[in-house]
Amino acid sequence: xxxxxxxxxxxxxxxxxxxxxxxxxxxxxxxxxxxxxxxxxxxxxxxxxxxxxxxx
Amino acid sequence: xxxxxxxxxxxxxxxxxxxxxxxxxxxxxxxxxxxxxxxxxxxxxxxxxxxxxxxxxxxxxxxxxxxxxxxxxxxxxxxxxxxxxxxxxxxxxxxxxxxxxxxxxxxxxxxxxxxxxxxxxxxxxxxxxxxxxxxxxxxxxxxxxxxxxxxxxxxxxxxxxxxxxxxx
Numbered sequence: 001x002x003x004x005x006x007x008x009x010x011x012x013x014x015x016x017x018x019x020x021x022x023x024x025x026x027x028x029x030x031x032x033x034x035x036x037x038x039x040x041x042x043x044x045x046x047x048x049x050x051x052x053x054x055x056x
Numbered sequence: 057x058x059x060x061x062x063x064x065x066x067x068x069x070x071x072x073x074x075x076x077x078x079x080x081x082x083x084x085x086x087x088x089x090x091x092x093x094x095x096x097x098x099x100x101x102x103x104x105x106x107x108x109x110x111x112x113x114x115x116x117x118x119x120x121x122x123x124x125x126x127x128x129x130x131x132x133x134x135x136x137x138x139x140x141x142x143x144x145x146x147x148x149x150x151x152x153x154x155x156x157x158x159x160x161x162x163x164x165x166x167x168x169x170x171x172x173x174x175x176x177x178x179x180x181x182x183x184x185x186x187x188x189x190x191x192x193x194x195x196x197x198x199x200x201x202x203x204x205x206x207x208x209x210x211x212x213x214x215x216x217x218x219x220x221x222x223x224x
Contacts, residue, residue, distance in 0.1 A: 017192055023089035024193040028158055032057060034090040035081075042092060050126040051094045054057065055133050 032056075057096065058161040060134035063120075064098060065163065072116045074101040077153035078165040079139070079146075079174065084186055086156055087168045087195040091186075095128050095137040099150050099166070102140055109140040145170070145177055145208050168195040173204045176213045184217045191218075 026034075039053040067073050078086075081093025102109035117129050128135035141147040149170035156165045166174070172190045175183035190196050205211040 020089045020189065021193055024087065024195065026090075028086055028156060031085050031090040032158070035085060035093060038090065038092040039094065052135075054094075054135075056057075 057134055058159040059132035060096060060136055061158060061161045061163040063131050064136070065161075067113070067116060070116070071103055072112045073138075074103050075150050075153075076100040076164055077150045078156070078163060079149070079171065080137075083165050083171050084189070086165055087171065088186075088189045088193045095135045098136055098138050099141050099146050100138055101147065101150055110138060113138050143177075145173060145204075148204075149174060167200075169197060169201040169204055172196055172201055172214075173208065173210060176205065176210050176217065177208065179213070184220070187214070187217050188221045 023031075023034075033056070036054050036056055039051075043051075043053055064076060068076060076098050077083075078096065079099045080095065080097030081091050082096050084091050085093070100113075103112060113129070117124075117131075122132075123130050125135055128137045130136075141150050149166045150164075152170060153164040153166055155162050157163075168190050172187045175186045175190075201214070202211065205214055
């Protein structure tokens with residue numbers, strides 16, 4: 001494993017970190033809506049009877 | 057989810073459980089970016105330490121007509137996994153839990169610092185990543201975390217995780 005020394009790559013990673021920080025600041029209610037959207041996406045790709053999309 | 061949270065609060069009032077705190081993916085989602093999860097993990101302190109700490113919960117569930125699905129209990133249609141506070145760190149985390157609000161319903165959730173400490177102790181890849189996300193989101197009071205980690209012999213694990221992620 002090597003450290004990131006490329007400036008452009010570092011800028012991309014910095015933006016990703018910033019986006020995660022922004023997402024972390026969303027309201028808990030909004031975050032739960034996003035979790036449910038993630039569940040729907042996963043269920044659309046692979047059906048698992050033990051895992052279902054939460055009722056909101 | 058709010059109905060399930062209300063029922064869990066009610067279980068505390070009815071002394072089905074002594075205390076509880078949300079952990080796992082939902083606790084992480086409270087502090088950092090949303091993560092894909094399917095269960096509401098509940099760490100709980102049993103009313104009585106003993107042979108079957110889940111028995112009062114099962115009895116309560118039967119009386120309410122709640123069924124099981126895989127390893128979770130379906131509370132008002134919502135999958136909840138009850139996990140007895142299994143060691144001193146988790147017991148402390150339950151005791152130090154804070155209150156969150158979801159759609160007007162209050163519930164207890166482990167603090168970000170205890171969530172990180174438990175993740176370090178558990179030590180799976182996704183747990184280690186969770187620690188980094190918690191640190192990145194500035195959700196953690198570093199001095200509080202350090203104290204917890206020192207008390208539970210986990211300080212070196214944090215340094216290792218940080219070094220590993222720094223090198224990636």
